[in-house]
Amino acid sequence: MEVVCRIDTQFAEQIAVLLEPPSPLQVQEYFDELITSKNCNGIQVKPTNAYGKGVYADMEFEEGDLVLKDQMLVGVQHSSNKIDCLVCSHCFQFIGSIELQIGRKLYLQDLGSPKDCSDLASSDGSDMEEDHLESQHCSSTTSRNRFKLPIESVESLMNEKLTLPFSKKFPLPSVIDCPGGCKEVYYCSKLCEQADWDLCHSILCTGDGSKSVSKKALSKFIEHANDTNDIFLLAAKAISSTILRYRKLKSAHSKEKQKNKMSEVLGNHNFSLLLKAWKPLSMGYKRRWWDCIALPDDVDPSDEAAFRMQIKQLAFESLVLLKEAIFDEECLPLFSLEIYGHIIGMFELNNLDLVVASPVEDYFLHIDDLPEPQKKEVDAITQPFLDALGEDYSVCCQGTAFFPLQSCMNHSCCPTAKAFKRDEDRDGQATIIANRPIKKGEEITISYIDEDLQFEERQALLADYGFRCKCPKCVQEA
Numbered sequence: 190m191e192v193v194c195r196i197d198t199q200f201a202e203q204i205a206v207l208l209e210p211p212s213p214l215q216v217q218e219y220f221d222e223l224i225t226s227k228n229c230n231g232i233q234v235k236p237t238n239a240y241g242k243g244v245y246a247d248m249e250f251e252e253g254d255l256v257l258k259d260q261m262l263v264g265v266q267h268s269s270n271k272i273d274c275l276v277c278s279h280c281f282q283f284i285g286s287i288e289l290q291i292g293r294k295l296y297l298q299d300l301g302s303p304k305d306c307s308d309l310a311s312s313d314g315s316d317m318e319e320d321h322l323e324s325q326h327c328s329s330t331t332s333r334n335r336f337k338l339p340i341e342s343v344e345s346l347m348n349e350k351l352t353l354p355f356s357k358k359f360p361l362p363s364v365i366d367c368p369g370g371c372k373e374v375y376y377c378s379k380l381c382e383q384a385d386w387d388l389c390h391s392i393l394c395t396g397d398g399s400k401s402v403s404k405k406a407l408s409k410f411i412e413h414a415n416d417t418n419d420i421f422l423l424a425a426k427a428i429s430s431t432i433l434r435y436r437k438l439k440s441a442h443s444k445e446k447q448k449n450k451m452s453e454v455l456g457n458h459n460f461s462l463l464l465k466a467w468k469p470l471s472m473g474y475k476r477r478w479w480d481c482i483a484l485p486d487d488v489d490p491s492d493e494a495a496f497r498m499q500i501k502q503l504a505f506e507s508l509v510l511l512k513e514a515i516f517d518e519e520c521l522p523l524f525s526l527e528i529y530g531h532i533i534g535m536f537e538l539n540n541l542d543l544v545v546a547s548p549v550e551d552y553f554l555h556i557d558d559l560p561e562p563q564k565k566e567v568d569a570i571t572q573p574f575l576d577a578l579g580e581d582y583s584v585c586c587q588g589t590a591f592f593p594l595q596s597c598m599n600h601s602c603c604p605t606a607k608a609f610k611r612d613e614d615r616d617g618q619a620t621i622i623a624n625r626p627i628k629k630g631e632e633i634t635i636s637y638i639d640e641d642l643q644f645e646e647r648q649a650l651l652a653d654y655g656f657r658c659k660c661p662k663c664v665q666e667a
């Protein structure tokens with residue numbers, strides 16, 4: 190059945206303006222300002238000869254040099270990863286303590302997890318109500334070969350009544366609650382708490398302080414995303430952040446008018462403010478999700494049209510729930526299926542993983558490296574916890590994010606740089622390192638796939654991004 194979204198037809202003109210690719214000059218100006226404001230000196234975003242924009246070196250880099258630390262525009266931790274890692278919902282660094290990380294994971298592993306596992310963040314364990322524990326198990330951890338500890342030991346870890354030897358060598362920031370009271374997100378600092386509230390969480394919070402239209406509808410939307418595809422949560426963050434930017438621009442505009450004693454006529458001006466608020470998203474390369482998503486291996490090519498229609502219907506289902514939850518009349522075009530589809534398509538095409546290494550892994554490696562006989566003594570205390578955690582004791586924080594500068598980097602199978610987290614990179618920022626010396630003016634490319642695969646396999650994977658690679662390696666191997 191064809192999906193019909195009335196906003197798409199009523200606001201076709203405005204939607205087309207929002208989706209119009211920015212001019213090379215607009216691109217240049219936007220990214221020059223972003224690079225300066227984020228202190229990402231040493232790179233430039235410019236048009237390429239062949240495929241849209243790209244990132245170029247504005248200085249020389251040696252092999253192994255840091256080329257870029259890119260702060261995400263929006264990001265989400267996978268819901269299935271929330272049992273394993275308690276992280277700041279804004280910068281994605283691990284929070285609490287080694288004891289809380291281990292205790293919380295064991296608690297959730299053994300009892301089945303709540304819908305949102307971060308409900309169990311509070312370090313006094315006061316949120317551990319049984320009803321939370323009846324819902325679906327969202328662990329990525331298998332229960333194979335796992336040794337089960339008495340609940341008292343697990344609780345004493347979570348409540349931080351039990352201190353593990355050497356854990357103080359791995360300090361983590363304290364857990365800060367959501368100011369809206371949702372108990373679903375936590376932060377590492379007041380700064381992150383405020384930044385996330387201002388960016389999107391004030392609208393997406395399900396707590397009493399929420400500024401959403403309907404908390405019930407919001408919970409339904411989140412549940413739907415968790416059950417189907419958490420890319421919808423990322424899209425909700427993108428829309429919320431645009432709405433909040435719009436409101437801020439409008440309020441600044443009104444103040445300015447009042448200061449100059451001019452009458453308040455916004456009218457069409459509202460749309461130009463919305464365009465301004467949309468700018469960070471307008472810069473990302475995008476296509477409609479149902480048009481650009483790769484056909485899964487288990488879908489017969491003859492069923493392609495039906496598959497794409499199903500994806501479109503799924504997006505519409507999600508949009509209807511989101512609209513009920515956070516609708517804003519003045520930002521109406523943002524709730525069109527066309528815009529929603531393009532935002533999700535942008536995430537699909539950029540496919541940028543969010544990964545942060547676990548301090549729990551560092552902790553156990555440290556214990557393993559202790560000299561004897563100290564190691565034996567410490568092992569006697571820590572080994573039962575390691576056994577109980579099982580083979581997935583070191584699961585890292587995993588999610589999806591949109592990085593504004595990394596997403597401008599084009600692909601090459603012989604790339605000049607790579608996304609690579611060093612030991613010190615312990616938050617959600619993307620880190621790009623030079624693969625080899627890069628000259629000033631040379632394009633900075635990364636590989637979207639495993640570049641060591643065979644030629645045909647590489648091309649097949651790159652087809653998901655909508656192009657065939659013609660880099661020197663591909664030209665030679667073709």
Ligand SMILES: C[S@@+](CC[C@H](N)C(=O)[O-])C[C@H]1O[C@@H](n2cnc3c(N)ncnc32)[C@H](O)[C@@H]1O
Nearest residue numbers: 240241242474539596597598599600654655656
């Ligand atoms: C993450 S974006 C990269 C930035 C993009 N060029 C832009 O204008 O925003 C990915 C898209 O860039 C294009 N692209 C990236 N690398 C390419 C390559 N080696 N050959 C052809 N197109 C490429 C493809 O359209 C791909 O879907």
